[in-house]
Amino acid sequence: MMNDLGLYIHIPFCLRKCRYCDFLSFDDKAFLTGRYIDRLKAEIADRAEEYSGFKVKSIYIGGGTPSILNAGVIRDLMDHVYKFFDVTDEAEISIEVNPGSVDEQKLHEYRRSGINRLSIGLQSARDDELAVLGRIHSWKDFCRTYELARDNGFDNINIDLISAIPGQSTDSYAESLQKIISLEPEHISAYSLQLEEGTYFYEHRDEYEWPDEDTDRDMYHQSAALLGEAGYDRYEISNYSKPGYECRHNIIYWCGDDYLGVGIGAASYMEGIRFRNTDSIEEYLKGIRCTERNVLSETDRIEEFMFLGLRMTSGISASDFCGRFGKSVFDIYGHILETCKKDGLIMIKDDIIRLTEFGLDVSNYVFAKFLLNDR
């Protein structure tokens, strides 16, 4: 029997680093692009050989900003993947694009390369908020991109949205939500801005007016309410889709299925082992790849099953747990499940355990309880 995997390809380049971004990307290393792509292709070839028994059921090209690469580069990269990997016909193949860096020709090439899902980084439908975030595009730029995407046959589009932007109000956030709903994308990711060390926002945090915890939650609840009314299903803490359009690639992460990441900083989970490539592009260009490797113990896998599975609103299944680990989830977490239930954080119905609305809001608090090891 063939196993499945999801393939993640990391493109660590962008035109300008956004103020909130702590992802592994560079706005000053474009000159390394050619050599990077060569190394990436070499890694794809090697990995394909290593995991020759696997079929690829999803591909996700993320960054950085993959759309700043020339159309031909993506096309070439995809051809390379098809050459070495066995990609299923119905595979979900996504690429992240930025309204400021994509044009009709690129979209056209993506389609021809077999890419069937676009993830557009919009973040806000208001130009003033886009400026605060340090984005390089306007709402109008986005609309043009969106229209072009539809014209070129993309029928599965995600739009990224950020809430709790400095200076944002619940009204202005609702405005963004409404504008996006009216475009009827298949998928919406609505994150609340997180202040991460090392970002521009973090360094300049005292210069901004940050929405408080309550406003942040109001916005989050607003997403759930407005998107719910418009027919979107919240299937994960921050992800909404029309029925049948859940992002299959992301679901791999949360279900503990196998995935392979290529490129710098890319994480993988293959056959019970987590590993991760170097964060250093210089090292990567010298041929260094994996720098972190961690064989998961059963305890690790149990913990992950819980805190990843519970991110999804469908929750986890007790029988699934029992099938994987040969023991009852209630034997291991009985006391914790009981307290969480009493505190209104989780619901247990028949075989299914899932977070309540409140549980989703304070999910870290809940997840931390599911860690078993004292380290």
Place this chain on the structure above:
Amino acid sequence: MDQKHIRNFCIVAHIDHGKSTLADRIIEATGLLTSREMQEQVLDNMDLERERGITIKSQAVRTVYKAKDGEEYIFNLIDTPGHVDFNYEVSRSLAACDGAILVVDAAQGIEAQTLANVYLALDHDLDVFPVINKIDLPSADPDRVKDEIEDCIGIEAQDAPLISAKQGIGIDEVLEAIVQKIPAPDGDPDAPLKALIFDSVYDSYKGVIIFCRIREGRVRKGTKIRMMATGACEEVVEVGFFGAGAFNPCEELSAGMVGYITASIKNVKMTRVGDTVTDDERPCAEPLPGYKKVNSMVYCGMYPADGAKYPDLRDALEKLQLNDASLNYEPETSIALGFGFRCGFLGLLHLEIIQERLEREYNLDLVTTAPGVVYRVHTTDGNMTELTNPSNLPEANLIDYMEEPVVSAEIMVTSEFIGPIMQLCQERRGRYLSTEYIESNRAMLKYELPLNEIIYDFFDALKSRSKGYASFDYEFKGYERAPLVKLDILINREEVDALSFIVHADSAYERGRRMCVKLKDEIPRHLFEIPIQAAVGGKIIARETVKAMRKDVLAKCYGGDITRKKKLLEKQKEGKKRMRQIGTVEVPQAAFMSVLKLDDE
């Protein structure tokens, strides 16, 4: 070496007048060490002292000086602390000396602690001679300072050496003055042994090392010694004198000498500072008068952050007490903090130093409760108890009245700041006694102040309101009746014993309110709303609320980087372990400490 070639002396001064620097110069000039070997301040060998630039522990050093008369003299220099908290230590050092050098800053002149320390030295019958330091400063006015010394203290100052310890000016003159003006020790070397313990340290190889001044008789390896107060007997393993930062063994210590004794003493309680050492086979008739016993003025609870470290804390306190007899402690239990100790200190600086030494030298993480003074509680049955822990206060209906300690304070200040300083004393419930002018523009203000009004930040307030020009000294006066109440803090309606404290009825509301505000900031949000209340006698006087947690979520999952996500969760779980559980509320350790800093705002 015969007695007439020995000089046992110390240096006394107001803080920052240059005592330690002069000590360094004397050691340097007497040639035991080359300049290269000199660490910046040889006598201050605890890290903490070096960092804070102050001398905490008295230390001794022996050097050899070749005087102008061609003879060699042994100098035993005993360093003393200058801060008001450490009068006890000063007193210990003084008892081992025959004379004292008084260092006075050529610009600042006499300060409050100059007087306090000189009087202490005179009380010990020491011969005191003055030295005017910092004459290199542009603002130096040695003639005025000489007059001041003669007028205020009444000791001869016209021929005082004018020096700059920092620049090395006038040091020779000081050395000669030591020979000329400090009397040689006396005492019969053939009489039965009689030695005063003035300090001790614990060494893991040698056991307790006793620092002593031999008053009469002699002691050498093999002598069977007896501590007269504790009765402990041991055979001497080694005697010696103090090199700079080292112990140098020697054949014998005899009357007039200062040195150390080791005798395989493992139990630190056996050698009490102030006790008399004698020869067990040929004991002296009477012990020396011990030091005046000092009482702890300030108390607080100290708890290990990690409950399992309780025995470590106990051992550490025991060792610290050995060379700091003014520290006392006894075990106590707190509902909020578990097992710990109620510790008594001379003052707040002393408290801070002990706390830092426990943390640095003994690697302990501590939770400290708000410091308080010793109150006297008179109960309706006619009894009186001393209260060091506020949570032991009897029920209000059992209390007849309470008394608080009051000190006599002397504040030396230039005339322009008299107004602001008087206002400060007023705010601190001070009772004005008098103003005496020392010279036309400097005055000594005398006040009586409740001790609990000065233990927190009085010194800082004094400095800031006088632009650093005021100096301050105080001594315990007695107890006075006062309207005192116990302020309790309730977290989620549960009283937290470790946060209770005694306060004057008039300031209860203000203190309670500020405590609540501070705690509100310190306690993280929980799943439920947490009221934080301040109460006096069961009546709520202030309230703040920690709102219920609404958000604790990692919106984005970092793509497939689950390891990073898990690390965050682990950190979160780890953080919880360091919290103290009060009912269902988790309170960070820092919350207990932050309320100590209420007065900072």
